[in-house]
Amino acid sequence: xxxxxxxxxxxxxxxxxxxxxxxxxxxxxxxxxxxxxxxxxxxxxxxxxxxxxxxxxxxxxxxxxxxxxxxxxxxxxxxxxxxxxxxxxxxxxxxxxxxxxxxxxxxxxxxxxxxxxxxxxxxxxxxxxxxxxxxxxxxxxxxxxxxxxxxxxxxxxxxxxxxxxxxxxxxxxxxxxxxxxxxxxxxxxxxxxxxxxxxxxxxxxxxxxxxxxxxxxxxxxxxxx
Numbered sequence: 001x002x003x004x005x006x007x008x009x010x011x012x013x014x015x016x017x018x019x020x021x022x023x024x025x026x027x028x029x030x031x032x033x034x035x036x037x038x039x040x041x042x043x044x045x046x047x048x049x050x051x052x053x054x055x056x057x058x059x060x061x062x063x064x065x066x067x068x069x070x071x072x073x074x075x076x077x078x079x080x081x082x083x084x085x086x087x088x089x090x091x092x093x094x095x096x097x098x099x100x101x102x103x104x105x106x107x108x109x110x111x112x113x114x115x116x117x118x119x120x121x122x123x124x125x126x127x128x129x130x131x132x133x134x135x136x137x138x139x140x141x142x143x144x145x146x147x148x149x150x151x152x153x154x155x156x157x158x159x160x161x162x163x164x165x166x167x168x169x170x171x172x173x174x175x176x177x178x179x180x181x182x183x184x185x186x187x188x189x190x191x192x193x194x195x196x197x198x199x200x201x202x203x204x205x206x207x208x209x210x211x212x213x214x215x216x217x218x219x220x221x222x223x224x225x
Contacts, residue, residue, distance in 0.1 A: 008216065026062065027060055027065050029066060031073050049174075049181040066097065068095065069096050069219065073091055094212065095215070096185075096186050096187070102177075104182070106167065106170060107165050110134050110164050113132065113133050113159055115133040116131045124179065124180075128176065128177075130145045130152065142192045143186065144199055145169060146187075149173075187218065188216050188220075
Protein backbone atom coordinates (compact mmCIF):
# COMPACT_ATOMS: atom_id res chain seq x y z
CA UNK A 1 0.00 0.00 0.00
CA UNK A 2 1.56 3.29 -1.10
CA UNK A 3 1.41 6.67 0.63
CA UNK A 4 -1.71 7.97 -1.11
CA UNK A 5 -3.64 4.85 -0.21
CA UNK A 6 -2.55 5.20 3.42
CA UNK A 7 -3.79 8.82 3.37
CA UNK A 8 -7.14 7.78 1.88
CA UNK A 9 -7.54 5.03 4.44
CA UNK A 10 -7.06 7.51 7.29
CA UNK A 11 -9.70 10.00 6.08
CA UNK A 12 -12.98 9.71 7.96
CA UNK A 13 -16.65 10.57 7.40
CA UNK A 14 -16.81 10.52 3.60
CA UNK A 15 -20.08 10.21 1.70
CA UNK A 16 -20.67 10.66 -2.03
CA UNK A 17 -24.45 10.33 -2.11
CA UNK A 18 -27.31 11.57 0.11
CA UNK A 19 -25.64 12.27 3.45
CA UNK A 20 -28.74 11.33 5.47
CA UNK A 21 -28.53 7.67 4.39
CA UNK A 22 -26.45 5.77 6.93
CA UNK A 23 -24.12 3.02 5.75
CA UNK A 24 -26.19 0.48 7.71
CA UNK A 25 -28.79 0.98 4.97
CA UNK A 26 -26.34 -0.05 2.23
CA UNK A 27 -26.29 -3.61 0.89
CA UNK A 28 -23.60 -5.25 -1.27
CA UNK A 29 -24.52 -6.17 -4.84
CA UNK A 30 -22.60 -8.73 -6.87
CA UNK A 31 -22.99 -8.22 -10.63
CA UNK A 32 -20.04 -10.40 -11.54
CA UNK A 33 -19.95 -13.21 -14.08
CA UNK A 34 -19.81 -15.68 -11.16
CA UNK A 35 -23.15 -14.56 -9.70
CA UNK A 36 -25.49 -17.25 -11.03
CA UNK A 37 -28.54 -15.55 -9.49
CA UNK A 38 -27.96 -12.36 -11.46
CA UNK A 39 -27.15 -14.23 -14.66
CA UNK A 40 -30.56 -15.92 -14.51
CA UNK A 41 -32.48 -12.64 -14.34
CA UNK A 42 -34.34 -11.49 -17.44
CA UNK A 43 -32.68 -8.10 -17.94
CA UNK A 44 -33.16 -6.99 -21.51
CA UNK A 45 -33.71 -3.27 -20.92
CA UNK A 46 -32.67 -0.55 -18.48
CA UNK A 47 -36.18 -0.70 -17.00
CA UNK A 48 -35.76 -4.42 -16.31
CA UNK A 49 -32.47 -3.58 -14.59
CA UNK A 50 -34.11 -0.81 -12.56
CA UNK A 51 -36.87 -3.17 -11.42
CA UNK A 52 -34.24 -5.74 -10.44
CA UNK A 53 -32.43 -3.13 -8.30
CA UNK A 54 -35.69 -1.94 -6.71
CA UNK A 55 -36.67 -5.49 -5.74
CA UNK A 56 -33.16 -6.25 -4.49
CA UNK A 57 -33.22 -3.21 -2.19
CA UNK A 58 -36.78 -3.83 -1.00
CA UNK A 59 -35.99 -7.41 -0.03
CA UNK A 60 -33.85 -6.25 2.92
CA UNK A 61 -35.39 -2.78 3.26
CA UNK A 62 -32.09 -1.26 2.12
CA UNK A 63 -31.69 2.09 0.38
CA UNK A 64 -28.42 1.75 -1.54
CA UNK A 65 -26.82 -1.22 -3.28
CA UNK A 66 -23.05 -0.96 -3.72
CA UNK A 67 -20.11 -2.82 -5.18
CA UNK A 68 -18.29 -3.59 -8.38
CA UNK A 69 -14.64 -2.72 -7.81
CA UNK A 70 -12.38 -5.15 -9.71
CA UNK A 71 -15.47 -7.07 -10.79
CA UNK A 72 -15.66 -8.91 -14.10
CA UNK A 73 -19.10 -8.32 -15.62
CA UNK A 74 -21.18 -9.32 -18.60
CA UNK A 75 -23.11 -6.03 -18.49
CA UNK A 76 -20.93 -4.44 -21.15
CA UNK A 77 -21.31 -6.94 -23.97
CA UNK A 78 -24.22 -4.95 -25.44
CA UNK A 79 -22.12 -1.85 -26.15
CA UNK A 80 -19.39 -1.14 -28.71
CA UNK A 81 -17.88 1.22 -26.14
CA UNK A 82 -16.40 -1.92 -24.58
CA UNK A 83 -16.39 -4.31 -27.57
CA UNK A 84 -15.17 -2.77 -30.82
CA UNK A 85 -13.59 -5.82 -32.50
CA UNK A 86 -10.27 -3.97 -32.69
CA UNK A 87 -9.04 -4.27 -29.10
CA UNK A 88 -9.35 -6.59 -26.11
CA UNK A 89 -12.80 -6.72 -24.54
CA UNK A 90 -13.19 -4.36 -21.59
CA UNK A 91 -15.32 -6.04 -18.92
CA UNK A 92 -13.63 -5.46 -15.53
CA UNK A 93 -15.11 -2.61 -13.52
CA UNK A 94 -12.56 -0.38 -11.75
CA UNK A 95 -14.83 2.01 -9.88
CA UNK A 96 -17.48 1.60 -7.19
CA UNK A 97 -21.17 1.68 -8.13
CA UNK A 98 -23.83 3.02 -5.77
CA UNK A 99 -27.30 2.05 -7.00
CA UNK A 100 -30.17 4.30 -5.91
CA UNK A 101 -32.97 6.25 -7.58
CA UNK A 102 -32.51 9.09 -10.09
CA UNK A 103 -32.41 12.56 -8.56
CA UNK A 104 -30.41 11.47 -5.51
CA UNK A 105 -27.91 14.17 -4.46
CA UNK A 106 -24.25 13.48 -5.29
CA UNK A 107 -21.64 14.87 -2.90
CA UNK A 108 -17.96 15.74 -3.27
CA UNK A 109 -15.82 13.19 -1.47
CA UNK A 110 -13.16 15.76 -0.51
CA UNK A 111 -12.19 19.40 -0.89
CA UNK A 112 -11.05 20.14 -4.42
CA UNK A 113 -11.68 21.94 -7.68
CA UNK A 114 -13.58 21.00 -10.82
CA UNK A 115 -11.01 19.50 -13.17
CA UNK A 116 -13.42 18.83 -16.05
CA UNK A 117 -16.91 17.74 -17.01
CA UNK A 118 -18.60 16.29 -20.08
CA UNK A 119 -21.69 14.53 -21.34
CA UNK A 120 -20.31 11.17 -22.49
CA UNK A 121 -23.15 10.21 -24.80
CA UNK A 122 -23.68 6.65 -25.96
CA UNK A 123 -25.08 3.27 -24.97
CA UNK A 124 -23.12 2.01 -21.99
CA UNK A 125 -21.14 5.23 -21.48
CA UNK A 126 -21.19 7.56 -18.43
CA UNK A 127 -23.58 10.21 -19.66
CA UNK A 128 -22.96 13.46 -17.73
CA UNK A 129 -19.72 13.21 -15.77
CA UNK A 130 -17.77 15.42 -13.37
CA UNK A 131 -14.12 15.01 -12.38
CA UNK A 132 -12.69 16.76 -9.31
CA UNK A 133 -9.02 17.43 -8.62
CA UNK A 134 -7.68 17.10 -5.07
CA UNK A 135 -4.45 17.76 -3.24
CA UNK A 136 -3.53 16.25 0.12
CA UNK A 137 -0.01 17.06 1.28
CA UNK A 138 2.08 16.63 -1.90
CA UNK A 139 -0.32 14.19 -3.55
CA UNK A 140 -2.53 15.24 -6.46
CA UNK A 141 -5.34 12.87 -7.47
CA UNK A 142 -8.85 12.90 -8.93
CA UNK A 143 -12.35 11.61 -8.23
CA UNK A 144 -14.81 10.84 -11.00
CA UNK A 145 -18.61 10.97 -10.68
CA UNK A 146 -20.44 9.33 -13.59
CA UNK A 147 -24.09 8.77 -14.66
CA UNK A 148 -25.30 12.19 -13.50
CA UNK A 149 -28.24 14.34 -14.61
CA UNK A 150 -27.82 16.84 -17.43
CA UNK A 151 -28.59 19.67 -15.00
CA UNK A 152 -25.49 18.69 -13.03
CA UNK A 153 -23.14 20.01 -15.70
CA UNK A 154 -24.99 23.14 -16.81
CA UNK A 155 -23.97 25.64 -14.13
CA UNK A 156 -20.41 24.70 -13.24
CA UNK A 157 -17.04 25.85 -14.52
CA UNK A 158 -13.56 24.37 -14.58
CA UNK A 159 -11.65 25.56 -11.53
CA UNK A 160 -14.70 26.03 -9.30
CA UNK A 161 -13.75 25.32 -5.68
CA UNK A 162 -15.65 22.49 -4.04
CA UNK A 163 -15.87 21.56 -0.36
CA UNK A 164 -16.03 18.05 1.08
CA UNK A 165 -19.67 16.99 1.39
CA UNK A 166 -20.95 19.74 -0.92
CA UNK A 167 -23.66 18.68 -3.34
CA UNK A 168 -22.19 18.80 -6.83
CA UNK A 169 -24.80 16.89 -8.83
CA UNK A 170 -27.81 14.61 -8.90
CA UNK A 171 -28.11 11.16 -10.41
CA UNK A 172 -29.49 10.85 -13.91
CA UNK A 173 -32.16 8.55 -15.30
CA UNK A 174 -31.56 5.77 -17.80
CA UNK A 175 -32.53 8.16 -20.60
CA UNK A 176 -29.29 10.12 -20.23
CA UNK A 177 -26.94 7.98 -18.08
CA UNK A 178 -25.86 5.50 -20.75
CA UNK A 179 -29.03 3.38 -20.43
CA UNK A 180 -28.38 1.96 -16.96
CA UNK A 181 -30.50 1.70 -13.87
CA UNK A 182 -29.76 4.95 -11.96
CA UNK A 183 -26.53 4.83 -10.00
CA UNK A 184 -23.32 6.69 -9.28
CA UNK A 185 -20.04 5.44 -10.69
CA UNK A 186 -17.39 6.71 -8.26
CA UNK A 187 -13.72 6.29 -9.06
CA UNK A 188 -10.38 7.46 -7.67
CA UNK A 189 -7.67 8.23 -10.23
CA UNK A 190 -4.01 8.97 -9.54
CA UNK A 191 -2.70 9.91 -12.98
CA UNK A 192 -5.44 11.20 -15.26
CA UNK A 193 -3.15 12.02 -18.19
CA UNK A 194 -4.82 14.04 -20.95
CA UNK A 195 -8.32 12.78 -20.16
CA UNK A 196 -10.99 15.47 -19.92
CA UNK A 197 -14.45 14.84 -18.49
CA UNK A 198 -13.90 11.14 -19.02
CA UNK A 199 -11.66 8.29 -17.87
CA UNK A 200 -11.99 4.51 -18.40
CA UNK A 201 -14.19 2.94 -15.74
CA UNK A 202 -13.91 -0.53 -17.24
CA UNK A 203 -10.73 -2.21 -18.46
CA UNK A 204 -9.54 -5.37 -20.16
CA UNK A 205 -7.73 -8.19 -18.40
CA UNK A 206 -4.61 -7.15 -20.31
CA UNK A 207 -4.59 -3.73 -18.63
CA UNK A 208 -5.94 -4.73 -15.22
CA UNK A 209 -2.67 -4.43 -13.27
CA UNK A 210 -2.16 -0.85 -14.47
CA UNK A 211 -5.69 0.28 -13.68
CA UNK A 212 -5.79 -1.34 -10.24
CA UNK A 213 -2.61 0.58 -9.41
CA UNK A 214 -3.81 3.86 -10.91
CA UNK A 215 -7.36 3.59 -9.53
CA UNK A 216 -7.35 2.49 -5.86
CA UNK A 217 -10.39 0.84 -4.32
CA UNK A 218 -12.88 3.66 -3.53
CA UNK A 219 -13.92 1.82 -0.38
CA UNK A 220 -10.55 2.78 1.11
CA UNK A 221 -12.01 6.27 1.27
CA UNK A 222 -15.72 5.57 1.79
CA UNK A 223 -15.34 2.74 4.33
CA UNK A 224 -18.80 1.33 3.66
CA UNK A 225 -17.64 -2.03 4.97
